[in-house]
Amino acid sequence: MAPKVKLPKPGELSKIEFKNPATDWMDTPVEFKPGTYCWGAKEKDLLTLGLPNPRQWSPADEDWKIPDGWESTIIEGIAERLSKYRSFKVFMDICVRCGACADKCHFYIATGDPKNMPVLRAELLRSVYKKYFTKSGKFLGRLAGARELNMDVLKEWWSYFFQCTECRRCSVFCPYGIDQAEVTIIGRELLNLVGLNIDWIAGPAAACYMKGNHLGLEPHAITGNIESMVDDIEDITGIRVNPTFNRKGAEIMFVTPSGDLLGEPGIQTCMGYLMLFHELGLDYTWSTYASEGGNFGFFTSNDMAKRLNYKIYAEAKRLGVKYIIGGECGHMWRVLNQYMDTWHGPADFLEVPVSPITGTVFENAKSTKMIHISEFTADLIKHKKLNLDPSRNDHLKVTYHDSCNPSRGMGLLDEPREIIKAVCNNFYEMPENTIREKTFCCGSGSGLNASENMEQRMRGGFPRANAVKYVREKHGVNMLANICAVDRAALPALMDYWNPGVGVTGVTELVGNALVMKGEKERTTNLRFEDLPGKGGNE
Amino acid sequence: MKVLFSFLAVILIILVATMGAFITNLHYVFGIIIPYLAFAMFVGGFIYRVVKWGRSPVPFRIPTTIGQQKSLPWIKQNKIENPTSAFGVVVRMAMEVLFFRSLFRNTKTELREGQNGPELAYGSAKWLWLGSLFFHWSFLIIIVRHLRFFLEPIPFAIQALESIDGILQIGLPAIYLTDVFILVAITYLFLRRIVVPQVRYISLPADFFPLFMIMSIAISGVLMRYFYKVDLVAVKQLTIGLATFQPVLPTGIGPMFFIHIFLVSTLFAYFPTSKLMHMGGIFMSPTRNMISNNRMVRHINPWNPEVKVHTYEQYEDEFRDKMKKAGIPVEKE
Numbered sequence: 001m002a003p004k005v006k007l008p009k010p011g012e013l014s015k016i017e018f019k020n021p022a023t024d025w026m027d028t029p030v031e032f033k034p035g036t037y038c039w040g041a042k043e044k045d046l047l048t049l050g051l052p053n054p055r056q057w058s059p060a061d062e063d064w065k066i067p068d069g070w071e072s073t074i075i076e077g078i079a080e081r082l083s084k085y086r087s088f089k090v091f092m093d094i095c096v097r098c099g100a101c102a103d104k105c106h107f108y109i110a111t112g113d114p115k116n117m118p119v120l121r122a123e124l125l126r127s128v129y130k131k132y133f134t135k136s137g138k139f140l141g142r143l144a145g146a147r148e149l150n151m152d153v154l155k156e157w158w159s160y161f162f163q164c165t166e167c168r169r170c171s172v173f174c175p176y177g178i179d180q181a182e183v184t185i186i187g188r189e190l191l192n193l194v195g196l197n198i199d200w201i202a203g204p205a206a207a208c209y210m211k212g213n214h215l216g217l218e219p220h221a222i223t224g225n226i227e228s229m230v231d232d233i234e235d236i237t238g239i240r241v242n243p244t245f246n247r248k249g250a251e252i253m254f255v256t257p258s259g260d261l262l263g264e265p266g267i268q269t270c271m272g273y274l275m276l277f278h279e280l281g282l283d284y285t286w287s288t289y290a291s292e293g294g295n296f297g298f299f300t301s302n303d304m305a306k307r308l309n310y311k312i313y314a315e316a317k318r319l320g321v322k323y324i325i326g327g328e329c330g331h332m333w334r335v336l337n338q339y340m341d342t343w344h345g346p347a348d349f350l351e352v353p354v355s356p357i358t359g360t361v362f363e364n365a366k367s368t369k370m371i372h373i374s375e376f377t378a379d380l381i382k383h384k385k386l387n388l389d390p391s392r393n394d395h396l397k398v399t400y401h402d403s404c405n406p407s408r409g410m411g412l413l414d415e416p417r418e419i420i421k422a423v424c425n426n427f428y429e430m431p432e433n434t435i436r437e438k439t440f441c442c443g444s445g446s447g448l449n450a451s452e453n454m455e456q457r458m459r460g461g462f463p464r465a466n467a468v469k470y471v472r473e474k475h476g477v478n479m480l481a482n483i484c485a486v487d488r489a490a491l492p493a494l495m496d497y498w499n500p501g502v503g504v505t506g507v508t509e510l511v512g513n514a515l516v517m518k519g520e521k522e523r524t525t526n527l528r529f530e531d532l533p534g535k536g537g538n539e
Numbered sequence: 540m541k542v543l544f545s546f547l548a549v550i551l552i553i554l555v556a557t558m559g560a561f562i563t564n565l566h567y568v569f570g571i572i573i574p575y576l577a578f579a580m581f582v583g584g585f586i587y588r589v590v591k592w593g594r595s596p597v598p599f600r601i602p603t604t605i606g607q608q609k610s611l612p613w614i615k616q617n618k619i620e621n622p623t624s625a626f627g628v629v630v631r632m633a634m635e636v637l638f639f640r641s642l643f644r645n646t647k648t649e650l651r652e653g654q655n656g657p658e659l660a661y662g663s664a665k666w667l668w669l670g671s672l673f674f675h676w677s678f679l680i681i682i683v684r685h686l687r688f689f690l691e692p693i694p695f696a697i698q699a700l701e702s703i704d705g706i707l708q709i710g711l712p713a714i715y716l717t718d719v720f721i722l723v724a725i726t727y728l729f730l731r732r733i734v735v736p737q738v739r740y741i742s743l744p745a746d747f748f749p750l751f752m753i754m755s756i757a758i759s760g761v762l763m764r765y766f767y768k769v770d771l772v773a774v775k776q777l778t779i780g781l782a783t784f785q786p787v788l789p790t791g792i793g794p795m796f797f798i799h800i801f802l803v804s805t806l807f808a809y810f811p812t813s814k815l816m817h818m819g820g821i822f823m824s825p826t827r828n829m830i831s832n833n834r835m836v837r838h839i840n841p842w843n844p845e846v847k848v849h850t851y852e853q854y855e856d857e858f859r860d861k862m863k864k865a866g867i868p869v870e871k872e
Binding site: 010011014016018019020025050082083084085086087088089090091093094095096097098099100102103104109114117119120123134135136143144145168171172173174175176177178179182209210211212218219220223224245246247248288289302303306307310311314315318337338339341342343345346360362363364365366367368370375378379382407408409410411412413414415418431433434437438462463466467469470473 | 544588591592594596597598600605608609613614617620621635639642644646647650656658659661671735736737738739741742743744745746812813814817821823824825826827831833835837838839840842843844846848849850854855858861862864865866867868
């Protein structure tokens with residue numbers, strides 16, 4: 001692969017030119033600058049998934065090895081999707097280019113590249129749609145904003161549809177609700193028809209398909225990783241928790257992104273789950289087969305997403321559980337909330353979730369029978385079922401980052417906040433325009449959290465990081481909480497780059513630290529084996 | 540260049556209109572045939588486009604949730620921006636269609652150098668919202684006012700609307716507020732396309748053309764009302780004739796009328812082929828018009844595809860030994 005690229009200093013990256021190129025966007029060729037794009041999908045992964053045109057290729061090469069006749073593949077692909085998705089058809093037709101979305105996109109704010117304005121990103125595809133599917137485009141051509149499909153256009157699509165994290169922030173501000181995520185999703189489907197994916201998506205998707213999770217952890221590796229967490233929990237609390245795997249007849253199946261099973265601070269979030277469930281005496285099981293809540297298929301095509309999502313209900317059925325609890329993850333919940341039931345429902349073999357501790361009936365999940373860990377925990381806290389000592393988190397000044405998907409594809413906003421407020425004494429919100437439904441992406445969502453595009457990731461996360469910087473300077477915030485595995489993987493690098501000294505944590509890790517378990521020993525460290533505040537001296 | 544092209548196109552249309560207006564032999568074509576054709580194209584085209592959209596299904600329920608979901612009873616749901624009832628959706632859509640709710644959220648992002656490095660700031664930016672709101676509402680009121688040319692007797696509501704619109708009672712005939720508003724608003728919408736670099740960069744000829752068209756329609760209307768007056772009785776004879784499908788062509792109407800009606804006809808005919816269809820499209824936008832009850836009620840995808848999956852049996856076959864060694868229960872020993 002290409003040599004490692006040096007990441008520019010923050011001072012250089014934050015010098016953003018909002019100057020438009022001298023040439024019209026249709027005449028401005030796409031540039032592939034190392035550090036700003038991801039590697040191409042590998043041959044073996046496309047073979048595993050049975051996706052078209054498997055081959056070794058590199059975006060840096062002139063020849064992308066696309067089979068002859070690809071133009072008609074794409075045009076037919078567009079036609080098919082126009083007939084399948086009203087969203088696509090309507091969004092192609094009604095944009096008035098008012099520009100309200102422009103400076104709402106983190107990639108535009110941080111690059112100044114006009115093709116990163118959602119409106120223009122959509123126009124990259126809309127121009128081709130107009131040429132081949134509208135009379136005005138056919139006859140008036142460029143005057144109607146239409147253009148021919150050629151290899152340069154295809155490369156431009158690949159570049160910019162993989163510079164969109166499908167975060168939906170533009171859709172909040174669009175007067176017609178045009179959702180660039182929808183356009184990007186379809187754009188990526190079209191690219192996949194001719195074998196144009198990125199390695200960081202195709203790799204995890206292939207691993208997930210065969211082994212059950214994006215990290216490719218085989219069954220014994222999953223139990224092994226969790227066993228070592230169990231050991232750590234014992235060291236810290238003196239209590240040995242006892243998780244089970246693939247156990248038939250459990251009441252609940254727990255599914256979380258595999259990112260929680262490997263690497264910090266994911267594993268601490270996972271320790272939080274283990275401790276919480278043990279403390280409650282919850283009758284639950286893990287599954288090594290349905291060992292992934294996330295879905296990188298969603299960043300490939302809707303069919304691929306459906307193929308990967310299949311395992312969750314299939315495994316719940318096989319194990320005979322009553323319902324499913326899902327862990328902290330962003331796009332996982334977009335998929336579970338807005339797609340899973342449609343793909344693989346009705347889940348009539350499951351029951352409407354009822355908290356065995358509080359008796360709360362989760363009517364909001366009466367069809368999918370899957371609830372979010374934050375809903376479950378917020379309910380426990382409201383009913384005072386947890387013995388919590390928030391002072392154990394007193395060394396933390398916490399702010400909360402809403403992940404894009406639970407915010408704008410679900411509306412899970414207050415539940416995690418209720419939890420944080422119960423387990424921490426110092427909680428500060430970031431500025432209003434950067435949280436809740438207007439939250440800024442981590443810059444690495446939708447499969448873009450690779451390492452070769454680090455410069456672009458640091459750019460994309462700049463608006464988020466800048467809002468953290470604000471509360472850091474104002475309140476001394478030193479911990480960024482979230483409910484997303486991609487956040488936990490991506491934000492530490494982002495904080496190190498823009499706000500060194502700010503840590504990243506899953507909300508359930510904070511819960512695990514504050515949770516006073518029955519019969520636990522006096523804790524001296526938190527789940528990261530760092531000394532707890534005020535536990536050194538005698539107070 | 541993009542601006543110039545659209546401008547010249549509209550000038551050409553005005554020239555054609557002027558020709559029609561001054562050649563009496565063409566009055567029947569310009570006053571009756573073209574308006575009928577244009578109206579037919581508008582209605583037919585509009586319906587065609589909406590039906591075409593409607594023929595594509597909505598495979599997934601994908602509302603953009605812009606507020607707290609319905610979950611636990613003590614957490615306050617945002618019933619409008621994350622609606623779980625049809626009523627909530629109706630209110631949400633009404634807010635969008637009537638008051639441009641989402642555009643009201645607009646902010647302006649600024650990057651500035653703070654004490655400790657770069658700062659991003661998000662300021663309020665309501666001008667686009669205000670300009671659009673004034674433009675669309677003025678346009679609507681003007682169209683409703685024009686119904687007096689097609690109805691006899693003129694309904695009270697329209698008379699009342701007219702008198703409110705002319706409430707300032709400046710000049711004779713009285714200046715309509717909406718005439719002023721629409722001209723100011725459309726000038727603003729045009730200027731921001733020229734002045735704001737980002738908006739200029741994304742603008743197409745197809746964005747300037749309707750602006751110029753509507754501008755020239757408004758100007759020709761104003762000119763006709765205040766400066767180059769036309770015989771209103773004759774105009775009404777013609778318009779009532781059109782409305783009742785008994786077209787008549789009175790003489791001596793005055794050329795400005797023919798210019799005005801030709802421009803309107805052009806806009807009507809152009810409408811269904813253009814971005815102006817956002818008028819219909821906004822009602823069809825799945826991110827706004829769907830009930831956000833995804834986990835409560837299953838949404839059906841009519842083309843839900845069969846896909847290839849990796850089953851548990853295949854998984855266990857591959858990993859059985861490893862599973863057994865790790866103490867994980869298996870189906871087949």
